[in-house]
Amino acid sequence: MKKREFIVQDLLSKIYQEEFIEGKLPNQRELARNYGVSRFTIQQAIKNLEEIGIVRVVQGSGIFIHEKWVKNPMIFNSLTRTPYDRIHSKMISLSKAPATPDEQKIFQLADNEEVWTFERVRIVNYKIEQLETSKLPVGLFPNVTQEVVEHSIQRYVESCGYRISHYISSYTPIATSMAQSAILLCKRGTPAMQITNRAILEDGRVYEFSNIVAIDYAVTYIRPFDREIHRSRID
Secondary structure (H helix, E strand, O other): OOHHHHHHHHHHHHHHOOOOOOOEEOOHHHHHHHHOOOHHHHHHHHHHHHHOOOEEEEOOOEEEEOHHHHOOOEEEEOOOOOOHHHEEEEEEEEEEEEOOHHHHHHHOOOOOOEEEEEEEEEEEOOEEEEEEEEEEEOOOOOOOOHHHHOOOHHHHHHHOOOOEEEEEEEEEEEEOOHHHHHHHOOOOOOEEEEEEEEEEEOOOOEEEEEEEEEOOOOEEEEOOOOHHHHHHHHO
């Protein structure tokens, strides 16, 4: 683990342990001394915490903790902790076709209904990091375009008047295929994470099904301990 990543996770741990009782982190000079690193490394770690919304930096006053995030479960990964202005999407393909039997089950569609399929890459800091294949029901979204695909799908969904409820995600470590490697500009067999998502509206309908292949991927979970679930597993 890189030193910066260790510092981010250690500070997160201490924040959730409520070691900073005044709701404020030590200054950068003190943090650099405590961790035995340069102030630049501390600045990068604090920047990461700021980007995921855990802290806010007030020039001349200090590094303050956002209390509302500390009291809630949280997941952040290589992409979600990067500001949107450093993430870009480029469409590879967009097509519309009758739903397959599996797609009918996922979206609860009738035999004659259609599904959009698009493929795009996600570019972070000028580097291709993700290859995404997503499906959307045409009945919910009749006007999907290249502009939609190359921007925020969540923002587009909400602009159509829908309210997003939650996501169901599964993670599987894989090695990239020849075709995937050609698009991701990496060697064949590069370790990657395959992420499958179902995105669900407040009314219970699945609005998107996606499969993402991500390289240079890391994820951190922060969640409360659920005693009832734990007991049910050991009883």
